[in-house]
Amino acid sequence: MTDAPADRPATLDRWSARWSAWRLPRGLHPGAWWLWALGLATAASHTTNPLGLTLLVAVAALVVVRRRGHAPWALAFRMYVWLGVVIVAMRVVFRIVFGGGQGGHVLVRLPEIPLPEWATGIRLLGPVAAEQVLGGFYDGLRLATMLICLGAANALANPKRLLKAVPGALYAVGTAVVVALSVAPQLVESVLRVRRARRLRGASGRGTRAFRGVALPVLADALDRSLALAAAMDSRGYGRTEAVPAGQRAVTGTLVLGGLLGVCAGTYGLLDTVGPGYLGLPLLLAGLATAVGGMLLAGRRVRRSRYRPDRWQLAELLVAGCGVVTAGLMMLAGTADPELLYPPVSPPTWPELTPLLLLAVAVAAVPAWLAPPPTPVPKDHI
């Protein structure tokens, strides 16, 4: 019907229309960000190469900066970075204090603190070797990177929205967690308010009496608030369930409890090498199936709908996929060049990058462009 030159722009138009629909600002499903971040954290756990780890932190920061929203939790990333710095510092300090003194490149000789007989094997201070410090630094950096990756997920996705995505049977648990999360800042607020008020009565703010003076009004306040909240939730229809016959309630309860017991026993059997074989994987799977069945049965009783649920679309799939691919590539790199991913500290060598590691980091960075941009900041926020 149409010839080739006319057809091509039409296809292009369609693709550009799709692309702009794709680029419409929206919040990504929180599960996608968490999968991506877990992938990055897994990748970080498979290397101590400081260059690779630093690149992963940089990538996490890049994605956070480009794709975080304007909500309060989006500012939490900085806090996680600081926490990471503290972790690295702690690791290095611990290695210096309880050094052990391995390695030949002694940087500085600290006076050693002699310990009694029963503490043999522990050494306080003494000569500090470069290997020791480097080992602590690598270890700490790995832990810090994993933490920062999770911090990135926290900054990118509202943790509360993740709770909204739980299945119906766990709805009550999810609500309890949400309420508990919102109580924490309120509690801090009332502690500050009451402490300020205590100063008006000339209290010094120290000692058991001061503690009592703050704790009692705060607890009374918290109790009042939770009663008010419970009344509000009740009058707004929380917990409306269809009438369930007592028999069915007992059945679902037994299924969930029995299933969870099975899961516990199965896990124990799996980890315990001595026990009989049927205690392991089979019991775990059977327990899991029973519990899930019970939850599904219970979930059918919950009658509620969801307002604007997060949908799992192609973008979510790609972002989560980037995380999984990053983790996979890093594992692959680990089997290919183990000594480059775990650079030896003794003797200290200059860390090198491998092509696979670079590729993993590059894939991890893709969501910075691939994910739809966050919803723009409302004007009155600025």
Next chain:
Amino acid sequence: MITFDRVTVRYTEDRPPPLRDVTLTVEEGELCLVAGRTGAGKSTLLRAINGLVPHFTGGTLYGSVTVDGRDTRRHPPRDLADVVGVVGQDPLSGFVTDTVEEELAYGMEQLSLPPAAMRKRVEETLDLLGIAELRDRPLRTLSGGQQQRVAIGAVLTSHPRVLVLDEPTSALDPTAAEDVLAAVTRLVHDLGVTVVLAEHRLERVMQYADRLLYLPGDGRVVDGPPAVVLAGVELAPPLVELGRLAGWDPLPLSVRDARRRAAELRGRLGEGAPPAPASAPESTTVLSARKIVVRYPGTVAVAGVDLDLQVGQVVALMGRNGSGKSSLLWAVQGSGPRHGGAVTVTGAAGAVDPKSLPAHQARRQVGLVPQTPGDLLYLETVDGECHQADQETGAAAGTCRALLDQLTPGLPGDQHPRDLSEGQRLALALAVQLTAAPPVVLLDEPTRGLDYLAKRQFVALVRGLADSGRGVVVATHDVELVAALADRVIVLADGEIVADGSTAEVMLASPAFAPQVAKVLAPAPWLTVDQVAATLVAEREPA
């Protein structure tokens, strides 16, 4: 719509029941106002409508309450959620989610409405209440009036036939209260929602009410048109008292009603002016604050404010929520942050800055009663608190108790402070602070939750403090209180002083701050019913 049939509510056997043998019917589309003293059973009445009494609170309910044909005995509150929407006194403590939009959807999710309907109703409600621009905002960052409107919206999305509001404007400044009430009247007039509303500040709502349920406190409910019921009530808003004084029948409920009938009264009052308040002859400055600055991250709460206070003077600090009133008081006292400026208190010990003193000495210079006076109290009994206050300040044993008896005589010493009424708790907190004998007393929003009688006692109490040689600053939204109490009014906006002058000057200058009597009798400079009454008596006597 709502039927109470011989309802008696009893919480414990040894206390008189808050509601006794109440029979009443609220028709569809009515705006029904519930009034009465603190503790008279207003909340019990409201909470019985959706079954929170007795399902949630405990106690025993005799008789039956029926809403839209559903008996609350067989339907717990959650089953009535699609018929009755309840908004509590503190909207923030009733919020379940954390942004406006999610909060509006929460109730509908519980009713399992289809997503398309939810989406539509959220948009409609945002527009109806004028909060569309707030949709993504975290609930905690909203102002009081916005929070109240969101709380109303959050129950409205379930399309309830009845809306129950417990003191919706008590914590709001006059403008925010107007916004909330405008939204409520729109619901009544446009959607035919039945509204039951409890409020202490009758002057704000009585003109909108179709009927009044008055709870005298003995378990009865007096039911009738507002003008008729208010005629038999001992304490009423200024407009009603003015109407009684002038002998108007029926009583006026709005400024417009009163003004149309006030020509004769204005004539009787003639050209006369209220007696000028007896200002203290020796005006010693007891507090002098210069260029006070308080900053919070991102905002300047107080921007270089000067404040002078004379001995025996009561100064009212007014301004909308968040205009820096509390920050200023705390900065003057020295316990709150202060980033600039100087404060000098000239007491018995000479001139000092309370900020430079340790906390237990600062309270001897400036006593501050915070917005929630209960924060100051933490012991189990009234006597315990009084004893503790004497010890803290090194005062003679019994000082605090004596002060408390001056403020409210006969408070049982073994009662728990949390069981006291709002007014009694305020008096106890004030007595604790006065035990240190500070020459300056600061009160932050003291009349929240006080009824007319308690407010009248409070006015007498504060005047007594001023007459005994103290300087008092009261931060408040309550226009009528200021008219009856203050010598001087300072209006703050965005941390700056926009008006400072005698009460009459400031209050007569702007309609937002004018008390009802002034609005009725303008342009004559009358502020309170007491002033008018005194003048009328004085005129009659020589004749």
